[in-house]
Amino acid sequence: MSKLFQVSLFVPGVLLIVLLFAMLPALIQADPMNGGLHLMWGQAFSKIREYIEGIWTGQSFHYYAGQNELLFWEQIGNSLKVTSFYMVIGAVIGTIIGVLLGIYFAVSRAGWLMRLMELFGALPDFVIVILLQFIVVLVAMKTGVVLAKVGSFNHNEPAILLPLLSTIIIPASFMIRNVALHMKHTLTEDYINFAKSRGLTKGYIIFHHALPNVLPFIKADLHKFMGILFGNLFIFEYLYNLLGVTLLVFVNAFGMHGYQYNLVVNGILTFLLLYAAVYLLLRLMIIGWEKVLTR
Missing domain, CATH: 1.10.3720.10 (MetI-like)
Known part of the structure; x- marks a missing residue:
């Protein structure tokens, strides 16, 4: 495997790991009734989809600090x-x-x-x-x-x-x-x-x-x-x-x-x-x- 090919795989691989790692709090949810943990796969993967879609619209670079909406950049x-x-x-x-x-x-x-x-x-x-x-x-x-x-x-x-x-x-x-x-x-x-x-x-x-x-x-x-x-x-x-x-x-x-x-x-x-x-x-x-x- 050439070094150029390895590098070309490394960057998307890192991005994928970051996207998957960041979705863990959305994936693992506690039941408000009994405190049990549930895996919310649909909700978690929807976060990834929304982030990718939001890159083109710029919405992925907005966040809230309290009630104020701020631009990440x-x-x-x-x-x-x-x-x-x-x-x-x-x-x-x-x-x-x-x-x-x-x-x-x-x-x-x-x-x-x-x-x-x-x-x-x-x-x-x-x-x-x-x-x-x-x-x-x-x-x-x-x-x-x-x-x-x-x-x-x-x-x-x-x-x-x-x-x-x-x-x-x-x-x-x-x-x-x-x-x-x-x-x-x-x-x-x-x-x-x-x-x-x-x-x-x-x-x-x-x-x-x-x-x-x-x-x-x-x-x-x-x-x-x-x-x-x-x-x-x-x-x-x-x-x-x-x-x-x-x-x-x-x-x-x-x-x-x-x-x-x-x-x-x-x-x-x-x-x-x-x-x-x-x-x-x-x-x-x-x-x-x-x-x-x-x-």
Whole structure:
């Protein structure tokens, strides 16, 4: 099967999965009398048909926020900017810090610090967010100094520092463990010992011999890294009160007019496009590192 043919099947396949996934709340309905669950196949597939038909009329891009009917294209721009800002910076800086600290832990004897990092990285995302907010509140109560905003109280003055720290710390902990593991293994290879015997400096060996052979493993694990970064995005946006893509969808998915299938489909597709853009950015960054380090 040619790569072009695979790509031509991939896009419709993703669209079909999104359409089917978004119809689940319409498919599974609870009986108001006894609370039993029923599968409403006709109602569910009618949502898909209405969405496809509404693409040509533009109705598929309308949704309700309370009693107000809004156009998805007019509202998603600001939400996409918010989510993109934190996800791009978190992904790039988290990757850079993860690679550098992973190298440090691989060549240093600070095993206790590495174990502490692993323990911190094992904490759920929402615990890390709440812990950061608690520290800020505790410092403010003890000293009167507010280090950062614990959340966004309005769109004009959003919280920046704590959300950025969260999006950097959470994926960076995975990258540190991953890089340290592969770097330790790479440093035991014969070609590394040969490079040492030639009198090459430690830094040159690490960055021009070992790291180029670790970067392919980093590329292979990018989807895991991205999964950690994007996995709990709704919890992240909810706890910091950031009106991003996922919060826009979850807050309005069930409104006065019932389940808004169109909004959910459009929101998921926007989320997937952002995921693809950040993934491509990280992949190009790593490829760039490979080009520079292997010269």
